[in-house]
Amino acid sequence: MKVYDPFCKDKWGRAQVLDKAIFNKIQNILVCEFAEQRAQAILLLPVFLATGIGAYFSLAFEPPWLFGFIALGLSFILACVIKNYMRFMMIAFLCVAMGFVAAQIRTHVVYTPILSQKLDFKDVEGRIVAVETLEKGTRLTLSEVQIESVDANETPRKVRLKLWNGDEFVVGQRVRGLAALNPPSPPVIPKGFDFQRYMYFRGIGAVGFLYGAPEIVQDVESIGFADKVERVRQFIGARIMSSLDAPQSGLARALMVGQRTSINDSDMSAIRASGLAHMLAISGLHVGLFSGVVFFALRFGMALFPSLALRYPIKKYAAVAAIGAALFYMMIAGATIPTQRAMISVAVIFTAILLDRSPISLRVVAFAAFCVLLFFPESLTSASFQMSFAAVTALVAFYDWTRPVWGRWARQAGMFKKAGLYFVGVASTTVIATLATAPLTLFHFQALPAYGVLANVICVPLLAFIVMPLAILAFILMPFGMEGVVFALMEPGLDVILRLAHFVSALDAAVFHVPAFAFTAMVFFILASLALIMLRARLRVMFVVLFCVMTFVNFQWIQYDILVSSKVDLIAIDANEPQLIVSDARKSQFMRKNWEEALGFEGMQAFSLPEEGDLSDGEYNLLCDAVACRYETRGQKVSYLKRYNVQAFQQECEWANVIISADVYDDEVCDAEYAVNRRTGKYQGVHAFRLRHSGVTMDRVEDFRGDRPWVQIPRKRY
Numbered sequence: 126m127k128v129y130d131p132f133c134k135d136k137w138g139r140a141q142v143l144d145k146a147i148f149n150k151i152q153n154i155l156v157c158e159f160a161e162q163r164a165q166a167i168l169l170l171p172v173f174l175a176t177g178i179g180a181y182f183s184l185a186f187e188p189p190w191l192f193g194f195i196a197l198g199l200s201f202i203l204a205c206v207i208k209n210y211m212r213f214m215m216i217a218f219l220c221v222a223m224g225f226v227a228a229q230i231r232t233h234v235v236y237t238p239i240l241s242q243k244l245d246f247k248d249v250e251g252r253i254v255a256v257e258t259l260e261k262g263t264r265l266t267l268s269e270v271q272i273e274s275v276d277a278n279e280t281p282r283k284v285r286l287k288l289w290n291g292d293e294f295v296v297g298q299r300v301r302g303l304a305a306l307n308p309p310s311p312p313v314i315p316k317g318f319d320f321q322r323y324m325y326f327r328g329i330g331a332v333g334f335l336y337g338a339p340e341i342v343q344d345v346e347s348i349g350f351a352d353k354v355e356r357v358r359q360f361i362g363a364r365i366m367s368s369l370d371a372p373q374s375g376l377a378r379a380l381m382v383g384q385r386t387s388i389n390d391s392d393m394s395a396i397r398a399s400g401l402a403h404m405l406a407i408s409g410l411h412v413g414l415f416s417g418v419v420f421f422a423l424r425f426g427m428a429l430f431p432s433l434a435l436r437y438p439i440k441k442y443a444a445v446a447a448i449g450a451a452l453f454y455m456m457i458a459g460a461t462i463p464t465q466r467a468m469i470s471v472a473v474i475f476t477a478i479l480l481d482r483s484p485i486s487l488r489v490v491a492f493a494a495f496c497v498l499l500f501f502p503e504s505l506t507s508a509s510f511q512m513s514f515a516a517v518t519a520l521v522a523f524y525d526w527t528r529p530v531w532g533r534w535a536r537q538a539g540m541f542k543k544a545g546l547y548f549v550g551v552a553s554t555t556v557i558a559t560l561a562t563a564p565l566t567l568f569h570f571q572a573l574p575a576y577g578v579l580a581n582v583i584c585v586p587l588l589a590f591i592v593m594p595l596a597i598l599a600f601i602l603m604p605f606g607m608e609g610v611v612f613a614l615m616e617p618g619l620d621v622i623l624r625l626a627h628f629v630s631a632l633d634a635a636v637f638h639v640p641a642f643a644f645t646a647m648v649f650f651i652l653a654s655l656a657l658i659m660l661r662a663r664l665r666v667m668f669v670v671l672f673c674v675m676t677f678v679n680f681q682w683i684q685y686d687i688l689v690s691s692k693v694d695l696i697a698i699d700a701n702e703p704q705l706i707v708s709d710a711r712k713s714q715f716m717r718k719n720w721e722e723a724l725g726f727e728g729m730q731a732f733s734l735p736e737e738g739d740l741s742d743g744e745y746n747l748l749c750d751a752v753a754c755r756y757e758t759r760g761q762k763v764s765y766l767k768r769y770n771v772q773a774f775q776q777e778c779e780w781a782n783v784i785i786s787a788d789v790y791d792d793e794v795c796d797a798e799y800a801v802n803r804r805t806g807k808y809q810g811v812h813a814f815r816l817r818h819s820g821v822t823m824d825r826v827e828d829f830r831g832d833r834p835w836v837q838i839p840r841k842r843y
Contacts, residue, residue: 175498258387265288290338376388412471474578592615763782
């Protein structure tokens with residue numbers, strides 16, 4: 126029996142014929158829903174690509190090459206052979222396999238050995254490929270590295286070294302000096318940001334410092350294109366520093382050449398707390414403004430000549446020039462991954478103009494995301510990729526839904542109302558972008574600027590209409606040595622941005638802090654948002670389902686109560702106090718600061734355990750003496766041995782569920798459920814404990830990293 130279902134239509138809008146003798150009701154619904162999503166299918170392709178990339182990075186081992194290529198080939202064959210709505214499913218599997226293989230290839234292409242252990246007083250020689258001016262000192266990145274007593278096959282491709290004075294060094298020189306080297310640091314909390322992986326994909330396998338100024342063993346001779354670009358960046362940075370006073374010079378360097386290292390800590394903290402940190406990351410906003418100014422300026426200039434404007438497609442000429450301007454800015458800004466991603470997005474937008482397509486659509490965003498993920502799969506794990514595409518996707522969807530309203534207001538508005546409409550648009554853009562990225566910001570940084578809209582409504586127009594146009598003019602005039610006048614005009618604008626950042630950051634409750642929450646909840650939030658924006662018809666209800674799952678998962682998340690560093694020289698206790706309790710507030714300040722952020726204590730000075738004393742509260746008991754500290758809460762007992770003593774060790778083992786000691790001991794003779802010492806910390810990284818009435822659970826950093834090319838830690842288990 127054949128029936129017509131009015132809810133299931135083909136691409137011409139006609140009701141589809143469904144054969145109930147063949148399909149049951151559920152299958153009919155699926156066929157209808159796939160038909161409804163046909164127009165949206167292209168938007169889902171980067172989602173499937175990201176799924177494959179995420180699957181690769183989530184593995185605890187490096188998969189065999191054959192696995193990915195078999196999946197890729199099989200899904201390609203099935204996508205070509207299978208017909209009807211099942212073909213889309215095969216294309217989805219093809220994109221998943223493509224993402225998996227792309228991530229595996231990228232990992233192989235950027236491979237660099239990671240330094241296996243700390244090295245002190247070693248001669249290091251290499252060629253300078255980057256020079257960064259810090260607030261105090263200089264940082265050099267060296268390639269073609271040679272390290273004393275380290276085999277060539279174990280030597281990193283690049284190392285990054287800090288020295289106190291390096292103004293005289295230029296890209297291309299080969300230098301040698303006495304240095305201390307360390308492997309890039311692993312995560313400071315389980316499932317936290319992996320700095321080791323981040324540096325691996327930049328080709329850097331060791332970081333450290335030079336004990337003194339290195340010796341130049343070979344001056345600059347012939348250098349390649351990349352080194353020439355780096356020399357130009359160094360030259361521009363020096364001209365900025367000579368034309369502007371601090372702190373405006375540091376902000377100008379960040380905006381023009383992508384070097385944020387010369388901004389002092391006070392200004393950087395204020396910029397972050399005021400919600401203006403996105404202005405320092407050379408990404409979509411900056412590349413878009415830079416190329417947009419060039420596009421509109423050239424089009425306006427050519428439109429002044431009727432003979433040119435009426436005979437030639439000046440809009441397309443301006444689009445080509447804008448792509449070239451974006452490429453130039455990308456190279457000058459350092460060609461970092463976010464900048465390359467922004468360049469791809471801008472190129473796609475202006476290519477749409479060349480092809481007489483709408484440059485602002487979700488299809489363009491999807492295509493840009495697909496290209497970025499295909500060429501830089503590691504971007505998926507970065508906060509900049511997630512936040513930039515979340516903001517752009519939300520903004521495009523919002524203005525697409527509200528386009529008729531904005532068009533009606535613009536047609537009915539006069540000059541002053543249009544000016545007001547612009548500021549309403551800026552405020553709306555800031556609000557939408559903030560709402561879209563707020564969960565991601567809280568997940569990655571555990572902090573959200575409360576007055577970001579206030580700061581952005583003033584600073585974004587200032588950046589768009591004054592600072593960036595003057596920056597372009599400075600680039601043009603710099604070869605002629607005439608940039609000083611331009612920088613003098615730019616300085617007040619930079620000063621306003623910095624002053625406003627300090628003003629907003631000083632307001633009460635300027636930053637909203639939360640503890641870290643579950644990664645799984647973050648994944649479901651992203652899926653729920655994509656379902657709301659991309660799906661159509663009845664499948665959009667998936668947004669509600671996924672959002673409910675995200676809420677449930679997040680409420681099930683239990684925060685850590687105790688953190689122990691890998692060297693067991695620092696422990697932290699979250700006892701629901703206003704401040705974090707640590708073993709020693711003077712030690713490992715970098716790790717302590719990250720722990721404070723992860724546990725929601727940012728901005729509050731941690732206090733140390735007393736040498737002797739009682740810090741007990743109604744919810745817990747905390748008692749210290751000269752040898753050990755005992756902590757008891759929710760029926761669980763934790764002992765921290767400050768000094769190793771055989772008798773005390775045996776007593777604490779009999780009493781505690783968890784015993785922590787920096788000294789190495791035979792944990793087999795200890796009755797404690799969990800025992801942490803310097804040996805277990807060395808091989809397992811940071812330990813984190815949850816203390817509940819039902820028992821103690823422990824997470825370790827290395828349990829979640831696995832055996833991957835970017836992981837450098839002894840693999841022996843204890």
